[in-house]
Amino acid sequence: MKPVTHIQSRTAVLPDENIDTDRIIPARFLTTTTREGLGQLCFHDWRYQADGSDNLAFPLNRPEARGCSILVAGRNFGCGSSREHAPWALLDYGIRAVLCSEIADIFRGNALKNGLLAIVIDELEHRWLLKHPGIELAIDVREQFIALPDGGRIPFRLEPFARHCLLNGVDQLGYLLQHEKAIAHYEQQEQAA
Amino acid sequence: MAETLFEKIWNAHVVAAETADTPAILYVDLHLVHEVTSPQAFSELRQRGLKLRRPVRMLATLDHSTPTLPTNDDGSRPYANVEAQAQVAQLEANCGEFGVELHGWDSEDRGIVHVIGPELGATQPGMTIVCGDSHTSTHGAFGALAFGIGTTEVGHVMATQCLLQRRPKTMAIHVDGQLPPGVGAKDLILHIIGSIGVDGGTGYVLEYRGAAIEALTMDERMTVCNMSIEAGARAGLIAPDDTTFAWLKGRPRAPQGEAWEHAVAQWRALRSDDGARYDREVRIDAGAVKPTVTYGTHPGMAIAMDAPVPAATNAQERRALDYMQSRPGQPMQGTPVDVVFIGSCTNSRLSDLREAARVLRGRRVADGVRMLVVPGSEAVRRDAEREGLHHLFTAAGAEWRVPGCSMCIAMNGDLAQPGQLVVSTSNRNFEGRQGKGARTVLASPATAAASAVAGRIADPREYLVEVAA
Numbered sequence: 001m002k003p004v005t006h007i008q009s010r011t012a013v014l015p016d017e018n019i020d021t022d023r024i025i026p027a028r029f030l031t032t033t034t035r036e037g038l039g040q041l042c043f044h045d046w047r048y049q050a051d052g053s054d055n056l057a058f059p060l061n062r063p064e065a066r067g068c069s070i071l072v073a074g075r076n077f078g079c080g081s082s083r084e085h086a087p088w089a090l091l092d093y094g095i096r097a098v099l100c101s102e103i104a105d106i107f108r109g110n111a112l113k114n115g116l117l118a119i120v121i122d123e124l125e126h127r128w129l130l131k132h133p134g135i136e137l138a139i140d141v142r143e144q145f146i147a148l149p150d151g152g153r154i155p156f157r158l159e160p161f162a163r164h165c166l167l168n169g170v171d172q173l174g175y176l177l178q179h180e181k182a183i184a185h186y187e188q189q190e191q192a193a
Numbered sequence: 194m195a196e197t198l199f200e201k202i203w204n205a206h207v208v209a210a211e212t213a214d215t216p217a218i219l220y221v222d223l224h225l226v227h228e229v230t231s232p233q234a235f236s237e238l239r240q241r242g243l244k245l246r247r248p249v250r251m252l253a254t255l256d257h258s259t260p261t262l263p264t265n266d267d268g269s270r271p272y273a274n275v276e277a278q279a280q281v282a283q284l285e286a287n288c289g290e291f292g293v294e295l296h297g298w299d300s301e302d303r304g305i306v307h308v309i310g311p312e313l314g315a316t317q318p319g320m321t322i323v324c325g326d327s328h329t330s331t332h333g334a335f336g337a338l339a340f341g342i343g344t345t346e347v348g349h350v351m352a353t354q355c356l357l358q359r360r361p362k363t364m365a366i367h368v369d370g371q372l373p374p375g376v377g378a379k380d381l382i383l384h385i386i387g388s389i390g391v392d393g394g395t396g397y398v399l400e401y402r403g404a405a406i407e408a409l410t411m412d413e414r415m416t417v418c419n420m421s422i423e424a425g426a427r428a429g430l431i432a433p434d435d436t437t438f439a440w441l442k443g444r445p446r447a448p449q450g451e452a453w454e455h456a457v458a459q460w461r462a463l464r465s466d467d468g469a470r471y472d473r474e475v476r477i478d479a480g481a482v483k484p485t486v487t488y489g490t491h492p493g494m495a496i497a498m499d500a501p502v503p504a505a506t507n508a509q510e511r512r513a514l515d516y517m518q519s520r521p522g523q524p525m526q527g528t529p530v531d532v533v534f535i536g537s538c539t540n541s542r543l544s545d546l547r548e549a550a551r552v553l554r555g556r557r558v559a560d561g562v563r564m565l566v567v568p569g570s571e572a573v574r575r576d577a578e579r580e581g582l583h584h585l586f587t588a589a590g591a592e593w594r595v596p597g598c599s600m601c602i603a604m605n606g607d608l609a610q611p612g613q614l615v616v617s618t619s620n621r622n623f624e625g626r627q628g629k630g631a632r633t634v635l636a637s638p639a640t641a642a643a644s645a646v647a648g649r650i651a652d653p654r655e656y657l658v659e660v661a662a
Binding site: 015016017018020022023026027028030031032033034035045074075076079080081082083084102104105106109110113114159160161164172173175176177179180182183185186187190 | 208209213214215216218220229230232233236237241246257258274276277279280283325326327341342343344345346348349352353354355357359391392395396425427491493507508509512602603604608621623624625626629
């Protein structure tokens with residue numbers, strides 16, 4: 001994984017609460033056996049009309065939302081299934097960070113492992129961001145704050161290990177493999193029991 | 194110090210303790226695998242030149258992308274598309290290459306991953322169990338710590354048999370009293386999710402306890418634990434007891450002979466100690482639970498079917514009610530039905546099929562209603578057919594299918610059309626979950642069957658009483 005230290009972008013806003021992983025990527029697209037190319041399927045049934053044209057009522061289709069890589073979403077984003085296709089699709093679509101007052105557990109873990117910043121922020125600030133789409137934000141992963149255009153800062157806290165991995169591009173599988181001795185020891189004890 | 198059931202299982206699986214900077218390394222006893230969330234993990238292993246650490250601790254099956262119609266005349270299978278077929282072939286190839294036990298098309302034990310794990314006795318109390326599937330919480334019914342993981346983590350477990358995990362919080366859900374007649378486990382869990390909310394369990398492992406939980410059969414406990422994720426909790430637990438042990442005894446992967454006695458003695462210690470502390474506790478009165486259904490687009494939007502649909506309090510709820518065409522102030526009972534689906538890892542076991550059959554016996558599916566019955570596994574299918582349930586379902590006008598996830602996730606071609614209302618025994622009523630534009634109402638097998646007969650959402654108690662008379 002490449003290190004992720006800063007993200008700067010205008011925000012796009014999806015104010016709906018409980019945006020589930022089926023809405024992020026419908027299940028019928030999960031027959032893929034690779035991680036690539038899922039961006040065109042991201043939010044598929046929300047984003048396109050039945051005839052394949054863009055649904056202009058979908059907030060991310062508005063001209064001002066194009067190219068935004070920071071998504072502010074309603075509470076409990078990513079609820080539902082464990083499909084890692086959800087963060088893969090968002091990243092391939094161009095989203096680099098999701099800001100929310102609450103993010104579903106499995107989605108959050110999957111996102112961070114892929115370098116997608118799933119960041120939980122305070123409810124008051126979340127509410128404010130939901131009401132102000134299109135503002136320019138700068139996310140600082142090392143110092144754990146989001147800079148507002150007026151100089152204000154929104155603090156956040158990432159799980160320390162996830163933050164360490166993001167900053168240094170640490171490969172978590174590599175980290176686990178380094179614990180071979182401890183794992184083997186556990187297995188020996190288990191067998192003896 | 195007094196410990197919860199969760200703490201006992203967690204502590205027994207810590208390879209390296211959690212610190213401020215690093216999560217715990219947690220050992221995994223059983224890794225369940227299916228075709229949808231594993232291919233990228235196998236590819237990763239191959240690219241890195243890694244092997245599976247303990248293939249004997251893995252169990253694979255085909256369930257999500259598989260057709261539920263029988264084979265074609267030429268012996269081919271009616272896959273929804275070439276991608277689905279290729280995905281299944283990929284898992285077959287991966288299991289062959291890496292040496293994983295696969296319950297594929299030619300296995301007598303193939304079925305939904307969360308149905309066959311317990312059936313084979315692979316699921317046992319005190320274990321840690323993971324799968325690239327959020328409904329892995331089902332196995333918590335046996336007093337196992339079981340949760341869904343993403344595909345990157347599937348790769349971690351394949352290569353190291355371990356996961357990096359922060360310890361979750363614990364929530365006790367005390368269910369006091371007794372469920373009324375005609376009200377079941379599905380009604381109870383929908384009621385619980387409706388009470389604590391679709392995100393009420395986020396960050397917690399739930400432990401269901403109390404008289405009403407102890408009275409549940411294993412199938413019912415699996416239904417309850419299955420839907421823990423629908424409240425945002427990754428895992429749900431029920432302490433193992435004599436009901437658990439009696440159910441597991443003699444199953445192929447369960448310990449046998451002396452080893453069985455030894456295991457049961459150890460399993461008896463798997464309960465929360467008196468005075469153990471939870472981060473949160475909730476009390477539910479089982480006696481107040483009625484036949485419950487969903488009226489919106491997430492499982493937390495659940496109410497008694499005879500209660501008025503609440504008015505929307507925000508734009509999100511308005512959108513959900515509009516999508517569902519649910520009318521505030523009106524009950525869900527009586528809503529016209531297009532499709533009825535009985536199946537999924539929530540409700541596809543033999544007792545679920547029997548429950549539906551009790552309602553359907555001597556009756557017919559209403560004109561214009563399509564009903565699918567999809568057993569959870571080949572074993573369930575065999576048992577049901579031995580009892581003649583397949584004849585009962587087809588005589589009533591329902592379709593009897595081959596085991597699989599089917600219309601729960603609707604990625605195998607089994608789906609509803611835009612606008613159709615589906616009364617479904619599955620676990621998710623998200624927008625488009627059962628087909629683009631399809632409207633899902635979650636319900637128990639009895640409610641689903643009663644609704645099929647009535648052509649409208651119906652109270653199963655009226656049908657169960659008639660049969661008994």
